Amino acid sequence: MSIISTLINGLSMGAVYALIALGYTMVYGIAKMLNFAHGDVIMVGSYVLFVFTMKSIKNPFLAILLAILFCVILGVLVECIAYRPLRGAPSLAVLITAIGVSFLLQSVAQLIFTVTPKQVTMFQFNSIEFNGLTIKTESIITLVVGMIVMIALTVFVNKSKTGRAMLAVSEDRGAAQLMGINVNRTIVITFAIGSALAAVASVFMLFIAPVTDPTLGAMPGIKAFVAAVLGGIGSIPGAMIGGVILGIVEQFALKYEFLASYSDAIVFAILILVLLVKPSGILGKKRHEKV
Amino acid sequence: MSEPLLQVKDLEVYYGVIQALKGISFHVNKGEIVSLIGANGAGKTTTLHTVTGLLRPKHGSIVYDGKDLTKVHPHKIVSMGLAHVPEGRRIFQNLSVYDNLLLGAYTKNDKAKINDQMEQVFEQFPRLKERRRQLAGTLSGGEQQMLAMGRALLSDPEMIVMDEPSMGLSPLLVSEIFEIIKTFREAGKTVLLVEQNAKKAMTVSDRVYVLETGSILTEGNAADLVNDERIKKAYLGE
């Protein structure tokens, strides 16, 4: 019966990867760049959560709201200051800048908070016993909230005027301009949404392990990138599917002792396999740009 | 005579170090259909892209309705009443026909007016109405061209610039496209048309400019130019 609890853990881990992967895939689709600093936004979010859940303040809901707000502002600033001046520059220059932003964020976090991991406790959860099955409450919350956020995002992108503009810019920037769409504004909105999703992911990351340090975002960032590639980078449903597959595979690998220590290796083996078999990913379209 | 609706002067455009337009000047009066014809690579698309802001000139001016477009953000140009039907249609393939048309009305906020325009476009292009829920990429070439034109009409433009609308279409469809262009004139719109199909273009146009390797070779009334021996030889295949 423990298969079911592993499945639930996998789904909830997958929801976290999906939330992060959405940031990668939307920015890639619309701004045509790989934002390698995206994972570090999660880390920044986790420190905001740390500061506002310290004993002297201790207000987890305010902390979550502020983490989202802070990450959105950060994402918008990074786009406007670091990436916008490079619009139209070779993609290698943009990629190097993104890596630079990643280092910068990690270094600033290290200056302020040192490398010592910080304990972040937002809520106390009890496990649910069900038919002799133990299910973690936080997994269920992650799964449910993650699904609600993703459904809301899907509706927003497909039904709202701004969402339609995002899809138009991602398909043909020039034609979108001819429709009267402000491309820069659309890209800023995309960064804001991606960063908000990363902040939500940071809450869930701290549910899983309630400690943070300046490299918190690195591994989930890379894994979510794998999820985005797996689903087809640029595709929003693809990022969701890719994230969920990755989460489930990883949790099942962790379940078996002989596989557990290889769980990260398995994730990257999946990336290599996808790149070999179907480089455009599960839902990806053939593109001319090089990643 | 009153000011032309579009007045282009000494336009020079470069791609890196390559000069694509070598100082061209032309104008389009209100209510006219003007064609820009010329061989592949003459600079027709470059001209239209510069007019609607996708490219910036190194030199020269583009005055539309009294305003200098070279200083206007490209996404602001369509709301000034100037719509562009681009070369190769460039419809949004992964969006529905209906969403493509809605994007044409992106700068509009009056829902009732948008619905009105939408009905008019559906009346003119019944095929689009039938297929409004389909992904635009699944349409045939002719239908995609109609979608591109319908999309432009949804911005309720005063002037439409069109880049090779007949490209890649069967002769029957080509005739249909030119019939549609005539309806634009009847609706009081001004048209700047770029065509390789010079013969057809001349039949619907008031005036014609002939572009050759980035310069204007000659210009005149369409009725006069069809009888010009040089033009006949080079562009009308006679």
Ligand SMILES: Nc1ncnc2c1ncn2[C@@H]1O[C@H](COP(=O)(O)OP(=O)(O)O)[C@@H](O)[C@H]1O
């Ligand atoms: N993106 C580009 N980069 C470099 N040169 C270009 C580009 N687009 C067009 N050109 C060149 O500019 C000239 C004019 O092209 P274009 O305006 O597309 O001609 P037309 O539309 O009349 O066929 C051609 O010599 C073409 O090779």
Ligand SMILES: [Mg+2]
């Ligand atoms: Mg052309």
